[in-house]
Amino acid sequence: MDLAALVALENASFAADRMSARQWRRHLGSDSARIVVAVRARRLAGAAVLFFRLRSRVARLYSIAVAADARGQGIGEALLEAAERTASRRGCDRLRLEVRVDNAGAQRLYERRGYRRFARLAAYYEDGHDAWRYEKRLSAG
Numbered sequence: 001m002d003l004a005a006l007v008a009l010e011n012a013s014f015a016a017d018r019m020s021a022r023q024w025r026r027h028l029g030s031d032s033a034r035i036v037v038a039v040r041a042r043r044l045a046g047a048a049v050l051f052f053r054l055r056s057r058v059a060r061l062y063s064i065a066v067a068a069d070a071r072g073q074g075i076g077e078a079l080l081e082a083a084e085r086t087a088s089r090r091g092c093d094r095l096r097l098e099v100r101v102d103n104a105g106a107q108r109l110y111e112r113r114g115y116r117r118f119a120r121l122a123a124y125y126e127d128g129h130d131a132w133r134y135e136k137r138l139s140a141g
Contacts, residue, residue, distance in 0.1 A: 006044065009047055010024070010063075010065060013067075014065070031052075034052070035049055036086060038078060046066040047063075049061070050087060052092070057091060058092060061095055076106075087138060092138060094135055095135070097135075098124060100130075101120070101130045101132055102129065107132065114137075116135060120133070
């Protein structure tokens with residue numbers, strides 16, 4: 001996986017709470033993380049980061065990003081679907097995530113895919129913004 005492309009996508013997609021190259025490298029080599037990518041025309045078009053905890057059936061979608069020139073083409077939804085399949089194959093029956101309260105587009109995507117909002121997390125992000133927490137029950141593996 002192209003570490004430089006992942007870092008560039010991260011930096012272009014998020015103004016705060018970014019993963020460093022060191023964090024990306026650690027996650028790429030970790031059994032407790034999975035990176036799902038979308039490639040278009042031999043370029044990184046998007047990436048999703050999943051975290052798993054030992055003996056837990058709940059996976060966490062930590063991040064999902066789509067390159068600016070690839071948005072509106074269904075890549076975010078395809079990444080989300082692939083993340084769900086990955087979590088299910090790992091034996092997880094639920095997938096959780098957090099999303100900024102002001103990110104209505106992402107919220108629509110998650111709700112369309114069957115995620116249910118269950119909590120608001122005050123000042124969750126580095127810049128002080130709140131987050132909504134979502135969860136989806138997954139079908140078995």
